[in-house]
Amino acid sequence: MRRYTPKDNVQKKAKYTDRFWVAPQVPREAVEEGSFFEEVVDELKSNSIELLDYYVELGQLVLHINPQDNVKTLKTLKEKKCFKMCSELSAIDYLAQDGEFEIFYQLLNLDKAQRARVLTRIKEDEAIESVVNVYKMANFAEREMYDMFGIYVNNHPYLKRIIMPDDWVGHPLRKTYPLQGDEHAQWYEVDKIFGKEYRDIIGPENRDPARVDRYDTQRFARVGHEVPFGADPELVDKTDTPIESRYSKTFLTDYTTGSKELSERK
């Protein structure tokens, strides 16, 4: 029987995991009383933003919010708590587990040198509101998120693929995105146009634009080994000895002792 590989998450898995292995958790500390982070949490609460969870992880404040509050939260943090810079913004694919994307905003308060992370989750078919009006850096970052995950961003000024070509199909950082090319693709057109029985005669389709075929006598020039245009490919191997070149040859002349006159040199 063929081994079953789930299609919803093609990320590499550990080959072997001890059955008693339980992955530990990075310690999550409660927000200390009287600290700057507590002020931040209080400020958000007083602005009636619902915090689903909040804690300190490795020295950075983590805030879980509802997706519809993202602009309001970031605006409050920027204006009231001086988180003037958004360092990074992107998403994490949890479609296979929960059918959701997790979106994170990594914020920085430059005066106090404190960092906070705002996390929110949206369903696969939901869109998130753009934060370009709060942080302009989101212009590129949200485009990348759209490109890589296919998360639609509402009210973005120019939502278009940024890294992949415009006509690309699929979103590369989703866990469902194949890790290897489709090896059956080389037969798609042959099968469709001629039928499977012609596979041996026609051969696989070449989809590599940089491939050089030495038996191709129409498109590839073998300098010094030329055959007539469109000649029988079998001729290629027969003409092992270089054919006399039709082009000018490079010739060496002795500059120091030889004459400087070009005509004489020839």
Add this chain to the structure above:
Amino acid sequence: MQQPNKLKPFFENLNFERKDNTMVINFGPQHPSAHGQLRLVLELQGEQVVKAYPDIGYLHRGVEKMAENMIYNEFLPTTDRLDYIASTSNNYAFALAVERLLGIEDKVPRRAKVIRTMLLEINRIISHLFFLATHALDVGAMSIFLYAFREREFAMDLMEDYCGARLTHSAVRIGGVPLDLPPGWIESLSNFLNKLPEQIKLYEDLLTENRIWKMRLEDVGVVSKEMAYEWGCTGPMLRGSGIAYDVRKEEPYELYGELDFDIPVTDRCDSYGRYRLYMEEMKESIKILRQLISMYPKTEPKLMAHAPQYISAPKEEIMTQNYALMQHFVLVTQGMRPPKGTVYAPTESPKGELGFFIRSEGEPYAYRLKVRAPSFFHTGLLQDLLVGCYIADVVTIIGSTNIVFGEVDR
């Protein structure tokens, strides 16, 4: 796209179909001043840019996707290819993020810390010399390019003596460094440090008061404070706008907390101010390296952190002790399994704040790895910064932002 025919010839880089008076020109992606594969679509009103649209992605290799399918140690050499001008800073930023996730940041031996900080600062000098050379070349000062590359070559020789590679160093490991400094390396470093200040003075004599240099750079590419905040500028782009923030000072990592150095800041906000910052930063790097040289002999000769769950034992132990060999075998074939959690570790790379965001689900493969590359956001800034400037200044501004496309496109 315009359909070429006899009456309407097709010009690859020009578009004449607009109704208004503007002309759209295409800059790059193979432009020699585009510092890699940057394509800019510029809308011009006469000589003035009215709209700029940076188009990136020509060097995309899917580094973040690769990270999800490699064990942590396997991915480290890939980080070389991000900012390939100063690859050790990428290696280090990644190693730091994983070390914070594992909780072994404090276990890294002091000698490893000294060596790492040295390598980081040498990389800063290499990168800044490269910036100076190419920026000056773009603006038209050819000789500086030759002088700066000569000095950069000496610095790269130092890197080569240490790790054997000139561009893709992989000179840092998770938990320490792989090698001790080779004999005589410290002397060559101090020779280099003795020569560099006079070379920097040479560059400054050639450029700082140079009339043409000043005319080309002063008040060109003015990044106001607000713009710097909004567009996520970091590094010299941020400090060039009068905002004193350096990750090395504010959130110290490695030995930066103990070292005595200054952070140059200017409120000129223009390309000239940033050029001055780069020169000053090189001098500070020299200062840091001199302190590190005196720190080095006082350290124990231990190079990797002792954390058997995550880090292989030293080679002698692996070859002599059974348990160390078993541990090493498991770590190489299966990979380390960090605890579940998220880490974002910022570092001050020569270009700005380089941070690795890692989400771990307790597997040997990172569930999500995001590279916070400074150049990516500096490229985004171009669409705001280029508007209103003249076409001749575009090249100056691109040079002054010091973007590297390995880390823009990832």
